[in-house]
Amino acid sequence: MSTSHYIYCYLSILLCALAAANSDESNSISGNSKWYCESTDLCLEEDGQDEKPQGVRKEPRKYFESQNDCRLSCGKYGAIWPMPTGECSLSHERVHFDPWKVRFNVVAPNEATTQFLRETNRLFVSNLLKECHRNCTLTTSKEVLVKATVTDATLKLDWSTDESYRMVVRTTDTASFVDIRAATPYGARHAFETLSNLVTGSRSNNGLLMVSAARVDDRPFYPHRGLLLDTSRNFLPLRYIRSTLDAMATSKLNVLHWHVVDTHSFPLEITRVPEMQRYGAYSQAQTYSRADAVNLVKYARLRGIRILLEIDGPSHAGNGWQWGPAAGLGNMSVCLNQAPWRNYCVQPPCGQLNPINDHMYAVLKEILEDVAELGAPEETIHMGGDEVYIPCWNRTEEITTQMKARGYDLSEASFLRLWSQFHQRNLEAWDDINQRMYPSLSEPKPVILWSSRLTDPEHIEQMLPKERFVIQTWVNAQDSINRQLLQRGYRLLLSTKDAWYLDHGFWGSTRYYNWRKVYGNILPVDTKTGAMRQVLGGEVCMWSEYVDQNSLEARIWPRAGAAAERLWSNPKSSADLAQRRFYRYRERLLARGVHPDAVVPHWCVLHEGQCL
Ligand SMILES: *[C@@H]1O[C@H](CO)[C@@H](O)[C@H](O)[C@H]1NC(C)=O
Numbered sequence: 001m002s003t004s005h006y007i008y009c010y011l012s013i014l015l016c017a018l019a020a021a022n023s024d025e026s027n028s029i030s031g032n033s034k035w036y037c038e039s040t041d042l043c044l045e046e047d048g049q050d051e052k053p054q055g056v057r058k059e060p061r062k063y064f065e066s067q068n069d070c071r072l073s074c075g076k077y078g079a080i081w082p083m084p085t086g087e088c089s090l091s092h093e094r095v096h097f098d099p100w101k102v103r104f105n106v107v108a109p110n111e112a113t114t115q116f117l118r119e120t121n122r123l124f125v126s127n128l129l130k131e132c133h134r135n136c137t138l139t140t141s142k143e144v145l146v147k148a149t150v151t152d153a154t155l156k157l158d159w160s161t162d163e164s165y166r167m168v169v170r171t172t173d174t175a176s177f178v179d180i181r182a183a184t185p186y187g188a189r190h191a192f193e194t195l196s197n198l199v200t201g202s203r204s205n206n207g208l209l210m211v212s213a214a215r216v217d218d219r220p221f222y223p224h225r226g227l228l229l230d231t232s233r234n235f236l237p238l239r240y241i242r243s244t245l246d247a248m249a250t251s252k253l254n255v256l257h258w259h260v261v262d263t264h265s266f267p268l269e270i271t272r273v274p275e276m277q278r279y280g281a282y283s284q285a286q287t288y289s290r291a292d293a294v295n296l297v298k299y300a301r302l303r304g305i306r307i308l309l310e311i312d313g314p315s316h317a318g319n320g321w322q323w324g325p326a327a328g329l330g331n332m333s334v335c336l337n338q339a340p341w342r343n344y345c346v347q348p349p350c351g352q353l354n355p356i357n358d359h360m361y362a363v364l365k366e367i368l369e370d371v372a373e374l375g376a377p378e379e380t381i382h383m384g385g386d387e388v389y390i391p392c393w394n395r396t397e398e399i400t401t402q403m404k405a406r407g408y409d410l411s412e413a414s415f416l417r418l419w420s421q422f423h424q425r426n427l428e429a430w431d432d433i434n435q436r437m438y439p440s441l442s443e444p445k446p447v448i449l450w451s452s453r454l455t456d457p458e459h460i461e462q463m464l465p466k467e468r469f470v471i472q473t474w475v476n477a478q479d480s481i482n483r484q485l486l487q488r489g490y491r492l493l494l495s496t497k498d499a500w501y502l503d504h505g506f507w508g509s510t511r512y513y514n515w516r517k518v519y520g521n522i523l524p525v526d527t528k529t530g531a532m533r534q535v536l537g538g539e540v541c542m543w544s545e546y547v548d549q550n551s552l553e554a555r556i557w558p559r560a561g562a563a564a565e566r567l568w569s570n571p572k573s574s575a576d577l578a579q580r581r582f583y584r585y586r587e588r589l590l591a592r593g594v595h596p597d598a599v600v601p602h603w604c605v606l607h608e609g610q611c612l
């Protein structure tokens with residue numbers, strides 16, 4: 001391949017330089033290619049040989065300067081990812097504009113929401129600049145005037161937040177006008193994300209091309225559209241978490257589930273209990289300070305994303321908890337780093353909180369207090385609750401002795417009772433903290449737990465009240481537990497194990513799920529709607545045993561984007577119909593500095609419809 005490449009270079013140095021500059025881009029180097037949109041939604045390049053007889057076409061063909069230009073309005077949804085759920089109409093005409101000259105008019109009810117939208121405008125422009133192929137600056141450019149109107153004065157972001165928006169683009173002789181209307185600033189920011197999907201770099205000239213007229217009416221299908229990031233098994237430097245948030249914002253995902261600590265390490269600073277990080281972090285360099293976490297929460301919210309922290313327990317808690325005996329607080333975690341690990345846990349290193357130690361509850365409450373301060377007033381917490389290994393507790397004398405003293409036998413039922421008491425007690429602590437910290441909250445916040453032996457449908461109602469515990473299931477798609485928990489009135493988040501576990505395919509006998517499989521994961525039917533809804537949404541999970549910053553982005557992206565469309569649009573159509581928009585979405589991630597994996601040979605991207 002390199003030989004012919006060099007010969008070609010020799011023959012045509014100038015063209016080759018152009019090709020090298022644009023080596024990741026889709027257009028031929030001839031510079032005068034002509035693209036057109038087939039009646040379905042294929043963008044095809046006219047090579048001069050496939051000219052059909054003129055009589056066949058009723059109208060003259062509309063040509064575009066590039067594949068991406070064609071893609072902007074080809075098919076019902078053009079290049080918009082995830083696809084809008086309401087009306088979507090896109091003109092085939094373009095305006096040529098200079099992103100530096102876009103003007104914004106923000107109409108919002110107060111200073112905080114106005115400020116939020118100004119920041120959104122800034123992020124929007126910086127994303128536009130990344131689309132320019134050449135110099136962004138145009139000497140003569142039509143003006144683009146964007147007006148964004150939001151009506152709600154609140155910046156609250158939770159399951160009840162209205163993320164809908166309506167956007168109209170129209171163009172006159174003098175200017176283009178974009179009119180965005182949304183209830184909340186989060187809806188408006190999604191509109192800006194969509195607007196950026198109506199734009200592509202111009203090849204024939206400087207500046208950008210934008211669809212000249214459009215109407216989009218959009219709202220997400222699910223209120224919880226998440227990605228889990230695990231920073232305990234392997235630490236992730238902050239800038240990789242920020243780039244994950246950038247890519248999530250591009251995809252309209254709205255929850256970063258931060259599995260910040262686990263048995264392996266405790267990188268998060270807890271100001272009330274500095275021992276946690278001191279004993280638990282891999283190293284001083286592999287830590288998140290309180291300020292880091294606070295800034296990350298702010299960074300995320302500007303991108304329409306909540307950060308939901310998980311403090312896992314009673315299992316998956318070990319390193320960081322070692323200092324109890326020396327401090328006179330007893331064993332707060334038991335079976336800690338015990339060997340052989342198979343006798344004490346499901347994955348090394350072992351560690352499980354000691355449910356009979358009052359000091360452990362006091363320390364955990366201080367941790368919860370720190371977490372409550374980090375987040376927004378409405379934010380809740382994930383309490384973990386997966387994979388408790390009963391033999392660990394059963395082999396710990398201080399626990400079995402205390403159980404017997406309370407009149408418990410050592411049956412599984414007794415251990416489950418102890419386990420559910422652990423969650424109940426932490427829930428009370430959480431409620432107490434929130435009542436003091438945020439006295440204006442009208443209702444206690446629900447908390448989230450993983451599905452486990454404790455959430456088995458036959459006894460969950462005795463263990464965990466459905467008003468307070470939302471269950472995040474991580475079972476295979478065919479498992480009946482989702483249906484059974486829905487019947488019993490529980491609210492669910494879905495992390496379908498055989499589709500949305502992004503770590504699979506890299507260990508044991510697990511299989512890799514490609515983006516089509518991720519896309520095809522349809523969540524269980526919810527018979528309730530509105531505030532009564534039970535299926536809140538779901539999360540793709542990036543467990544970090546076998547990933548760190550060196551491969552993180554390619555492991556997550558663009559696959560998580562396939563889940564993003566599932567959660568935003570819940571499309572009835574298959575991945576086949578989404579593929580061309582998906583390839584364009586992947587290029588958008590690239591332009592924004594994310595490093596998504598390849599999903600198809602580039603030839604197939606260029607030759608739409610020929611690799612089915
Ligand atoms: C881009 O174009 C503008 C106007 O034509 C010019 O002033 C500017 O120097 C150019 N920038 C670059 C980096 O070429």
Ligand SMILES: *[C@@H]1O[C@H](CO)[C@@H](O)[C@H](O)[C@H]1NC(C)=O
Pocket residue numbers: 330331398
């Ligand atoms: C704490 O754990 C250690 C090591 O497993 C054990 O020797 C000790 O007796 C435990 N302390 C109590 C109070 O049970």
Ligand SMILES: *[C@@H]1O[C@H](CO)[C@@H](O)[C@H](O)[C@H]1NC(C)=O
Pocket residue numbers: 390391394410411412415
């Ligand atoms: C706990 O250990 C005792 C004996 O040490 C055993 O009889 C009992 O079945 C165990 N309980 C569970 C739930 O495994």
